[in-house]
Amino acid sequence: MQWYLVAALLTVLTSSQGILTTLSQSEGRYLYDYATVPFLAEFFKLVVSGLLLWREHRTSPSVRMTTDWRTVRLYPIPSVIYLIHNNVQFATLTYVDTSTYQIMGNLKIVTTGILFRLFLRRKLSNLQWMAIVLLAVGTTTSQVKGCGEASCDSLFSAPIQGYLLGILSACLSALAGVYTEFLMKKNNDSFYWQNVQLYTFGVIFNMAWLLLDDFRSGFENGAWWQHLLNGYGITTWMVVLNLGSTGLLVSWLMKYADNIVKVYSTSMAMLLTMVLSIYLFSFKPTLQLFLGIIICMMSLHMYFAPPNMLVDLPTTIKAPHPPEGLKEVSIEQRTDS
Amino acid sequence: MQWYLVAALLTVLTSSQGILTTLSQSEGRYLYDYATVPFLAEFFKLVVSGLLLWREHRTSPSVRMTTDWRTVRLYPIPSVIYLIHNNVQFATLTYVDTSTYQIMGNLKIVTTGILFRLFLRRKLSNLQWMAIVLLAVGTTTSQVKGCGEASCDSLFSAPIQGYLLGILSACLSALAGVYTEFLMKKNNDSFYWQNVQLYTFGVIFNMAWLLLDDFRSGFENGAWWQHLLNGYGITTWMVVLNLGSTGLLVSWLMKYADNIVKVYSTSMAMLLTMVLSIYLFSFKPTLQLFLGIIICMMSLHMYFAPPNMLVDLPTTIKAPHPPEGLKEVSIEQRTDS
Numbered sequence: 001m002q003w004y005l006v007a008a009l010l011t012v013l014t015s016s017q018g019i020l021t022t023l024s025q026s027e028g029r030y031l032y033d034y035a036t037v038p039f040l041a042e043f044f045k046l047v048v049s050g051l052l053l054w055r056e057h058r059t060s061p062s063v064r065m066t067t068d069w070r071t072v073r074l075y076p077i078p079s080v081i082y083l084i085h086n087n088v089q090f091a092t093l094t095y096v097d098t099s100t101y102q103i104m105g106n107l108k109i110v111t112t113g114i115l116f117r118l119f120l121r122r123k124l125s126n127l128q129w130m131a132i133v134l135l136a137v138g139t140t141t142s143q144v145k146g147c148g149e150a151s152c153d154s155l156f157s158a159p160i161q162g163y164l165l166g167i168l169s170a171c172l173s174a175l176a177g178v179y180t181e182f183l184m185k186k187n188n189d190s191f192y193w194q195n196v197q198l199y200t201f202g203v204i205f206n207m208a209w210l211l212l213d214d215f216r217s218g219f220e221n222g223a224w225w226q227h228l229l230n231g232y233g234i235t236t237w238m239v240v241l242n243l244g245s246t247g248l249l250v251s252w253l254m255k256y257a258d259n260i261v262k263v264y265s266t267s268m269a270m271l272l273t274m275v276l277s278i279y280l281f282s283f284k285p286t287l288q289l290f291l292g293i294i295i296c297m298m299s300l301h302m303y304f305a306p307p308n309m310l311v312d313l314p315t316t317i318k319a320p321h322p323p324e325g326l327k328e329v330s331i332e333q334r335t336d337s
Numbered sequence: 338m339q340w341y342l343v344a345a346l347l348t349v350l351t352s353s354q355g356i357l358t359t360l361s362q363s364e365g366r367y368l369y370d371y372a373t374v375p376f377l378a379e380f381f382k383l384v385v386s387g388l389l390l391w392r393e394h395r396t397s398p399s400v401r402m403t404t405d406w407r408t409v410r411l412y413p414i415p416s417v418i419y420l421i422h423n424n425v426q427f428a429t430l431t432y433v434d435t436s437t438y439q440i441m442g443n444l445k446i447v448t449t450g451i452l453f454r455l456f457l458r459r460k461l462s463n464l465q466w467m468a469i470v471l472l473a474v475g476t477t478t479s480q481v482k483g484c485g486e487a488s489c490d491s492l493f494s495a496p497i498q499g500y501l502l503g504i505l506s507a508c509l510s511a512l513a514g515v516y517t518e519f520l521m522k523k524n525n526d527s528f529y530w531q532n533v534q535l536y537t538f539g540v541i542f543n544m545a546w547l548l549l550d551d552f553r554s555g556f557e558n559g560a561w562w563q564h565l566l567n568g569y570g571i572t573t574w575m576v577v578l579n580l581g582s583t584g585l586l587v588s589w590l591m592k593y594a595d596n597i598v599k600v601y602s603t604s605m606a607m608l609l610t611m612v613l614s615i616y617l618f619s620f621k622p623t624l625q626l627f628l629g630i631i632i633c634m635m636s637l638h639m640y641f642a643p644p645n646m647l648v649d650l651p652t653t654i655k656a657p658h659p660p661e662g663l664k665e666v667s668i669e670q671r672t673d674s
Contacts, residue, residue, distance in 0.1 A: 103624070127464075127647040130635050134471075137631050141478055144625050156622070285493070287440070288481050288625070294474050295632065298467050302639075310464040311644035 003257035007265045010249040014269035017242050019276060024235040032231035035213060036224070037240055039206035044244035045251075046199035053192035065193045071186075075194075076201040078180050083205060085172040092169055095162030103143055104166035109136040111167075111174035112263050119178050122258070127310070131303035132260070134295055139267050142274060142292025146284075177259045184255040191255055198251065264300060271296060340594035344602045347586040351606035354579050356613060361572040369568035372550060373561070374577055376543035381581035382588075383536035390529035402530040408523075412531075413538040415517050420542060422509040429506055432499030440480055441503035446473040446600050448504075448511035453596050456515050464647070468640035469597070471632055476604050479611060479629025483621075514596045521592040528592050535588065601637060608633060 024030070057063050066072075093101055113132040116122055124132070184194055210224040221227050253262050271293050277283040302310070361367070394400050403409075430438055450469040453459055461469070521531055547561035558564050590599050608630050614620040639647070 123649075125648045126642075127639075130639065130647075133631065134635055137628050137635075141481075141625070141628050144478075144481055144483075144628070146482065288478070291474050291478050291481070294470065295478075298471055298474075301467065302464075305463075307644075307648035310462065310467075311648060312460075312462045 003253065003261060006249055006252055007257065007261050010246060010253065010262070010265040011269045011272060013242055013246045013249065014266050015272040015276065017239070017246060017269075018273040019280060020235060020239045020242055022281065024233070024239050030231070031233075032229075032236050033224075033227065035210060036228055037236070037243060039203070039210060040228075040240045041243035041247060042199055042202035042206050044240060045247050046196065046203055048244070048248065049192050049195035049199055053190060053196055056190060056192055063190045063193065064188050066187060066189050071189075072197060074183055074186075075197040076205070078176050078183070078198065079201045079205040081172055081176040081179065083209070085169060085176065088165055088169045088172060092162060092165040095165060096158040099143075099145065100158055100162070101166065103140055104163070104170065106136045106140045106143075107167060107170035108173040109139070109263050109267065111170045112177055112259050115171070115174045115178040116181075116259050120182060120258075125307075127307075128303050131299045132263075134299040134302070135264065135267055138292045138295030138299055139270055140292075141295055142271055142289045144288040146286045146288065174259075177254075177262065180251075181254045181259050184251065191252070194255070195248070195251055260303070264303070267296060268300070338589075340590065340598060343586055343589055344594065344598050347583060347590065347599070347602040348606045348609060350579055350583045350586065351603050352609040352613065354576070354583060354606075355610040356617060357572060357576045357579055359618065361570070361576050367568070368570075369566075369573050370561075370564065372547060373565055374573070374580060376540070376547060377565075377577045378580035378584060379536055379539035379543050381577060382584050383533065383540055385581070385585060386529050386532035386536055390527060390533055393527060393529055400527045400530065401525050403524060403526050408526075409534060411520055411523075412534040413542070415513050415520070415535065416538045416542040418509055418513040418516065420546070422506060422513065425502055425506045425509060429499060429502040432502060433495040436480075436482065437495055437499070438503065440477055441500070441507065443473045443477045443480075444504065444507035445510040446476070446604065448507045449514055449596050449600050452508070452511045452515040453518075457519060457595075459595070462644075464644075465640050468636045469600075471636040471639070472601065472604055475629045475632030475636055476607055477629075478632060479608055479626045481625040483623045483625065511596075514591075514599065517588075518591045518596050521588065528589070531592070532585070532588055597640070601640070604633060605637070 024032075053063075089101075092104075096104070109132060113124065113129065117124060180198075183198075184191075207224075214221075214224050250262055253265070271289070274283070274289055275293075278285050361369075390400075426438075429441075433441070446469060450461065450466065454461060517535075520535075521528075544561075551558075551561050587599055590602070608626070611620070611626055612630075615622050
C-alpha cells in the first residue's frame with residue numbers, strides 16, 4: 001500500500017473522529033463515560049492486531065518475533081509518555097484557558113520536526129523546515145478567534161507557568177510519536193507482533209487509569225467494568241471503532257512512513273473537520289480558516305514535492321546526460337590507447 | 338547602489354508614511370486638504386529629478402534623452418491608469434466597507450505577479466509563485482479582525498459588484514506598476530530624464546484633479562492654489578517629503594530592480610507600521626499580526642534565497658566538474674585520432 005493513501009485515509013478518519021464525537025453527545029453532554037472510549041479502542045486494536053498476527057503466523061511460520069525482555073521492555077514506554085503527557089495537559093489547563101491551550105497545541109508540529117531531526121537523525125532541507133513552521137502557522141491561523149467571538153485577551157496574559165507547561169506538553173507529544181517511530185523501525189519484527197506488544201501495554205495502562213478514576217471518586221458508581229458500556233449508542237461504538245482504526249493507521253505510518261507524514265495527516269484532518277462543521281453544524285466560515293487552508297496546502301506542497309518541481313535547476317536538467325557521456329568517452333579512450 | 342538597500346529604505350519610508358500621516362492629524366481629522374499632498378509630492382519629485390538631470394547633463398553632455406513624440410506620449414499613461422484606479426476605488430467603496438476593501442487590497446500582490454509574468458514575460462519558478470501567494474496570505478492574515486473588534490459579517494456579504502470592482506482595482510494597481518517598469522526599462526534613456534517626463538505628467542494630472550474638486554464644490558473655498566498650504570505644519574511637510582522620496586525610490590526600483598521587489602518592500606512596510614503602532618499608538622498586538630509576520634518572512638526567503646540554499650541538490654553540487662571534464666576528454670580524443 002502507498003503511504004499517501006494511508007495518510008489520506010488517516011486524514012478522513014481523524015476528521016470523522018471529531019464529528020462523530022460531537023454527534024455522540026446529547027444536548028451538549030456525554031451520556032457515557034468518555035474515559036472508557038480510549039480503553040475500548042486499545043482493546044479493539046489489540047484484538048485486530050492479534051488476529052492478523054495469528055493469520056500471518058499460519059501462512060508463513062517464519063514470522064519475525066523478538067521476544068527477549070530487552071526488546072519487549074521498550075513497548076510500555078509510549079504508554080508511560082502518554083500518561084505523563086495527560087497529567088501535564090491537566091496541569092497546563094489550570095493556568096491557561098482551552099482556546100489558548102488549543103493554539104499552543106500547534107507547537108507540537110514544530111517540536112515533532114525538531115525531535116525527528118535530533119533523535120531519528122533524519123535530515124530536512126531548509127525548505128522542509130520552512131514547510132513545517134508554515135504548517136504550524138497555518139493551523140494556528142485557522143484557529144484565530146474571529147470578531148463577534150468571546151474576548152481573547154487571555155492569549156497573551158496567562159502566567160508564565162502556563163506557557164512553559166504548554167511547551168513541555170508539545171515536547172512530550174512529539175517525543176511519544178518519535179519514540180514510537182524509533183520502536184517500529186528498530187528491527188524487522190512482524191508489524192502485527194509489534195502492535196500486539198504496544199496495545200497490550202496500552203490496554204493495561206488504560207485499565208489502570210480507569211481504576212484510578214474509580215478510586216478518586218470513591219467508587220460512587222461502582223468499579224469501571226460495572227458501568228463500562230452505560231449510555232453507549234451506535235454513534236459511541238462508531239467513535240470507538242474510528243479511534244481504533246486511526247490508531248492502527250498511525251502505527252502503520254510509523255513503520256512504513258514517518259512522523260512528519262502523520263503530522264501532515266492530522267493537521268489536514270483538523271482543517272477538514274472545520275470545513276465539514278460549516279455544513280454539518282452550521283459553523284460560520286471565517287477568513288482565517290480560508291487563509292489557514294491555503295497556508296497548509298502550500299506547506300504540504302513545499303514539503304513533499306520533488307525539488308525540481310519547485311525551483312528551476314538548469315544544471316540538474318542537463319546533468320544526467322553529460323556524466324554518462326563522460327563514462328562512454330573515457331572507456332573509448334581507454335580502448336584506443 | 339544595491340537593490341536590497343533601496344528596497345529596505347523604501348520599506349522604512351513607506352512605513353513612516355502611515356505613521357506621519359496619523360501624526361499629521363489633529364484630533365482624528367486633517368487640518369489641511371489631503372488632496373494637496375500628492376500634488377506637492379509630484380512637484381517635489383519633478384524638481385529633484387530636474388536638478389539631478391541638469392547636474393548629469395553638465396558633467397556628461399552625452400546623456401541619453403529620447404525626445405520624439407512616440408516615446409514621450411507613453412509617459413502620461415501611468416497617470417491615466419492611476420486616475421482610473423482612483424475612480425474604481427471610489428466605486429468599490431460604495432459597495433464594500435473599508436476593512437473589506439483593505440483585505441481585498443492584498444489581491445494586488447497576486448495580480449502584480451500575474452501581469453509581471455504576462456506583460457514583462459518574466460519567468461517565475463513554482464516556489465516563487467507560492468511565495469507571492471503566501472505574501473498576500475500573510476498580509477491578509479495580519480489584517481484579520483480580532484475578537485473585541487466590530488463585527489466582520491460584512492466580509493462575505495457585500496454585493497458581487499463590490500468584489501468584481503475590488504478585483505478590477507487590484508488589476509489596475511498592478512497594471513500601473515508593470516507598465517511603469519516596462520517604460521523605465523524600455524530604453525537606456527537617463528533615469529532622471531525618464532523621471533522628469535513621468536512627473537511632469539504627474540503634476541499636470543494632479544493639478545487637473547484639484548481643479549475638478551474645486552468645480553465639484555462650486556469654488557466655495559476659492560481655487561485650489563489659493564488654499565494650497567492652509568493648515569500645513571511641519572508634520573504635513575514631512576508627509577509630502579516622505580511621499581516624494583518613496584516615489585523616487587519606487588521609480589529607481591522599477592528601472593534597476595522590478596515590481597516584485599517593490600511589492601515585497603511595501604508589504605513589509607505594512608507589517609512594520611503595524612508593529613510600530615503597538616509602541617507609538619498603543620495598538621494591541623494580535624496573534625494574527627505575529628502569524629502574518631512569520632508567513633511574510635518565509636515568503637521573502639522563499640522568493641529571494643538561491644535555490645541551493647533551500648533544497649538539497651546533490652546533482653548540482655557535483656555537476657560543475659563533469660561537464661568540464663567531458664570537454665577536456667573530448668578534445669584529447671580528437672587530437673588522438
